[in-house]
Amino acid sequence: MAAPEEHDSPTEASQPMVEEEETKTFKDLGVTDVLCEACDQLGWTKPTKIQIEAIPLALQGRDIIGLAETGSGKTGAFALPILNALLETPQRLFALVLTPTRELAFQISEQFEALGSSIGVQSAVIVGGIDSMSQSLALAKKPHVIIATPGRLIDHLENTKGFNLRALKYLVMDEADRILNMDFETEVDKILKVIPRDRKTFLFSATMTKKVQKLQRAALKNPVKCAVSSKYQTVEKLQQYYIFIPSKFKDTYLVYILNELAGNSFMIFCSTCNNTQRTALLLRNLGFTAIPLHGQMSQSKRLGSLNKFKAKARSILLATDVASRGLDIPHVDVVVNFDIPTHSKDYIHRVGRTARAGRSGKAITFVTQYDVELFQRIEYLIGKKLPVFPTQDDEVMMLTERVAEAQRFARMELREHGEKKKRSREDAGDNDDTEGAIGVRNKVAGGKMKKRKGR
Template structure:
């Protein structure tokens, strides 16, 4: 796979069979061919009727075909690949049966939860292999040979290369979820390595929101005569989503944010920022003003990231500030309002961000902040979704009345951010001292080590 392909260039896969939608849409999972024990599990999860991608993909997967699933965010993709895998596992029980590759740690944990919930009555064991977690405990979990491994590509390659006795030579199913994003995060080398060490005789499911040139190359390399199951070929947002923008001077962004949070008080919010630093700063700013805000970004430890997500899911916090690490795949049922505090540079990311609200038939709002520097990016978004967005009604005078309090909170947030940075630096210095001491010991023992290696 060449690394130089354009992220946004769409390309249709060659020689891919189209799945034929049934004349009459099935009304239940049983109609799709799902076995009784798994139908009961769906019922317990509250999955009454299959989603469009499940209707398209499950019957084809149960026939033993490879699949390319193109579906928008929040479309029930996990069920579309988990149910056929669990049904095949029931028919031929085996350890290290399936591997699911995902781009982010949070998505990996979420997929694991769904596999375990669907497979609880048949005793399915899953293991999550992602960065930010101790490799030794992961090696022990792999030694127990789970049925399903859900992994980010980088950490899985680490274990394939360094964990004694671990291999995927008996693997029967490979799933690449959010494949476009896996490749955009520069995991191509890792995916290539994984494809080289797993059996050619396997079933492969590739799910992606978009068919980029990179995904097309991956499809050619990894799938055999796949069936394409596409439920949404054009970029669109759901009908029940009310979308707005506000045009504001860049220096008053924080004041406008506080105004909107006050105006729409009582709702739950996801606020998207472009950088980890701005996510952390804005969370501290809002806390200083008395809001229950928590951050979620890539520079947090894995435990803290999961903690933030769980607090927000449990409604213990009403505002989640996040980078695009949370824009795709995460199923948080009760988001009322999405705010694009920083406008996304890739227009498609707008679709994924606002897709966090108005899920499963509910209504929701999204508000995008457009400063004097963002006009072109905003026009691209409107062009992509094919509609002109209305302005959110604002009372400018009320916003201006907040500026003094906000300025004070900004000052406190900067101080806290600086303190956090200093603590982090001092911890890193301590680690460096430890490494230096280890280095000295190794030099002293170096001669002995070399002699041992020679024999």
């Protein structure tokens, strides 16, 4: 990491519990009136635990390490102090927020724009998968806040004329543990070298790993630690279950659960992009409104999927772990771990999609004969034995025929899709992505191929 400055180990924010009872409003935390109104309009009636701990300290100008899980309101915990400071000393290129994924970047930008709309805050999202040129133009306008993934930001720092962060006042690293797990260490290092040492830094992370501690020593000055999650904890209002099933019946049990709990919104986690796509096709063939979200989809498709789900136009979102952290999807009632997570910590993040902000929710984990050890690790990590989700096996078995037929269709569609991708690549360069409609094949065959023959 960048050369450490004279850093002490973080002091704990020891705030008396009584204060939490009394401090009910953002105004009490020291947030300025304009921003308090913006919070009201967003429906933020009272600050969350992490906000109560972090905001007053941030307003005093301290560096902060926030240990908080997703859904705890940490975006507000760093956005409000930054906007508060921006109002006092308006300046372009004022703050930089680094995030591990594109989706999270867009989400943070939405919150900045919503909170800062009345004061004319401009933000730019600088992430991969989107045209560099338009981003360079956005940077040339010198926005107040940049929200970026490390790789693409470095790209612009090196190649976009006239763009630098020498005047930066605030640096935020959100989900720092994930930024480092995704091997962005060298990029973060480079960024730390080209921004002023005289700045405020907020580091937020769900877990305190060795890498995060190393980053903290390199990037923060005498930070205060605000921890609101105990070591590995799942929310109290979350009902967690498991189902032990032979792996060949996973699809059938999934359909049974979706029928049993119909009327809820679901987030179903699969381990691979391919399985996400296959399961989405399978469920669509059975008449469920399911949409996939995974790393092989183009950026616009991912955001499209996410927005349909957010707008409740679809009730089932299938996702890989790429999508599992940091996404603020407000209304997931049930999380299904269709494929058990290989890292027990991912379980915490997956089930963190439901029972957010005080609402209750269910999480159901499928455990096959191959997953027993992984499941035991999860139980050990969260420190509780999970109960079995009650199922009527005879009713499940009645579904096998319909499911088998849908599986066959899904396989055919995937195969057709694979061939179509090959053809369209040969034909038009690879501009395809994985949620294209089946039947594009005909367009390819009827369109560009014929033109070529006619030349």
